[in-house]
Amino acid sequence: MRKENQAWIIDDDESIRWVLEESLSQAGLATRSFSRGEDFFKSLKKSTPNVIITDIRMPxxxxxxILKKISEDHSNIPVIVITAHSDLDNAVSSYQRGAFEYLPKPFDINDAVSIILRAAKQTPYKVVADDSSIPKMIGKAPAMQEVFRAIGRLSHSSMNVLITGESGTGKELVAKSLHENSPRAREPFIPLNTSAFVADLLESELFGHEKGSFTGAEKLRIGxxxxxxxxxxxxxxxxDMSLDLQARLLRVLAESEFFRVGGLKSIKVDVRVIAATNKNLFKLVENGSFREDLYYRLNVMSIEVPSLRDRDEDIASLANYYLKQASHELDISPKLFTEEALSFLETYSWPGNVRELINICRRVAVTAAGQSVLPEAIPLQQSQEPHESNGWSKGLSEWVTSELSRERNKPLLDEVIPIIEQILIKAALKKVGGKKLEAAKLLGWGRNTLTRKIKAMGIKQG
Structure with a gap:
């Protein structure tokens, strides 16, 4: 029989088991822990929990x-996957195999407890696993983990998605991953850059045209x-799409049918639309250059792809991967960035994002002498060299000089340090999506220290 309010934890890491046991106990949820899968399955024959928390890699x-077995024999029990190996493959595989949620280590314990309590109260959506291929995506940064989780959650769905992010962040790669990990994976993935065509040509690209429908239309074209x-x-x-074409696109999304340019016959289609933009569509709606009804048709689900400067912990992995890929494509001896070169890359602001990094790696593969790539061999634009702190430090120095010339009731440090700490805390929390544990690590504090400072400063979250 199932005992109410019980969570079972399967992890070979004793410290993880202990932290979860203590935190869940304080939240009013009874726990049982297992270091081995064999012991877990023996206990499962006698009773069942409300929720299961399991690591991926165990001896x-x-x-x-475990997910597969639970999905087959106890599909009503939600399973939460936790892992230190937090890549896209594991995220998507977890959701496709029926995981209720996926948590990369290290996780914020308060977030984890909240998810576990929610899972214990409901039945998860069961997802059928498949063997879809997964495009190469790299990212351990919290912002990229959110992208991976979104792709995983949508792996059973064909809903429309709006992808936002700066130019060069990899929006098309995210779109391909959404397609490859969806029920439509074996059907065509057709990309189109709508800004590459003038309005009249774009209409023909999208919807096709009949022979003789306009000058130069010498044969029927499938859109x-x-x-x-x-x-x-x-x-x-x-x-960048014109308002007239937005209206035509809206009709296709609403009715799943359209006419070719110059055509009289209605054509029915079943198409999932994934759109991407580097602009703020909501602002375009407000100023009248983008249709509000189309915006909501496209934005059923949204994914924001972070800029490279907001995921600088991924730069080394990305750089080594793309340098290796470039060497392979050019059929030349493989090269490797030195530690100094990687540090140099991590200080750069990357206005062109991942696309710029790929181009740098291709240039380096051709031009760098030897197999070890040194900082001086990296061809960064002179106007975009690694950003320095001179600007803000100079401004701070001038402000401090001005403040010290005035009469003061309390020491300057007592006034300045809380202001700086507040700025740092808000910036760190924003970068990691409000996760206190991740923010504390970025700032070099313990989680309790960060929590205490947030409370003392009255910083509001979310």
């Missing part, structure tokens, strides 16, 4: 094997919507 069993039938159409730079 005697994989968390995916991208027909090409994508059954699959996914990716519309990049959707914010």
């Amino acid at each position: 005697d069993i994989s968390g995916f094997d 991208r919507f027909e090409q994508a039938n059954g699959g996914t159409l990716f519309l990049d730079e959707i914010g």
Whole structure:
């Protein structure tokens, strides 16, 4: 029989088991812990919990094997996967195998407890696993983990998605991952950069045209919507589309049918639309250059791809990966960035984001002498060299000099340090999506120290 309000924890790491046991106990949830899968399954024959928390990699069993078994025999029990190996493969595989939630280590214990309590009260949506191929995406930064989790959550869905982010962040790669990990994975993925065509040509690209429909239309042309039938159409730079074409696109999304340019026959299609933009579509709606009804049709689910400067902990992995890839493509001896070179790359602001990093790696693969790439071999633009702190430090110095010349009731440090700490705390929390544990690590504090300072300063979150 199932005992109410009970969570079972499977992890070979004793410290993780202890932290979860203590925290869940304080939250009013009874726990049982297992270091081995064998002991867990023996106990499962006698009773069942409300929720299961499992690691992926353990000595005697994989968390995916546990997920598979629970999905087959106890599909009503939600399973939460925790892992230190937090890549896209594990995130998507967890959701596709039926995980209720996926938490990369280290996780914020308060967030984890909240998710576990929520899971204990409801039945998860069961997802059928498949063997879809997964495009290469790299990222351990919290912002990229959110992208991975979103792709995983949508792996059973064909809903429209709006992807936002700066140019060069990899929005098309996210769109491909959404397609490859969806029920439409075996159907076509058709990309189209809408900003690459003038309005009249874009209409023909999207919907096709009949022979003789306009000057130069010498034969019938099948448009991208027909090409994508059954699959996914990716519309990049959707914010540049004219209002007239927005109206036509809206009709297709609403009615799943359209006419070719110059055509009289209605064509029915079944297409998932994933759109992307580097603009603020909501502001475009407010100023009248983007249709509000189309905005809500596209923005059923949204994913924001972070800029490279907001995920600088991924730069080293990305740089080594793309340098290796460039060497392979050019059929030359592989090269490797030195530690100094990687540190140099991490101080750069990357206005062109991942696309700029890829181009740098290709240049380095050709031009750098030897197999070890030194900082001086990296061809960064002179106007965009690693950003220095001279600007803000000079301003701070001038302000301090001015303040010290005045009469003061209390020491300057007593006034300045809380202000600086508040700025740092807010910036760190914003970068990691409000996760206190991650923010504390960025700032070099313990979580309790950060929590105390947030409370003392009255900083509001979320």
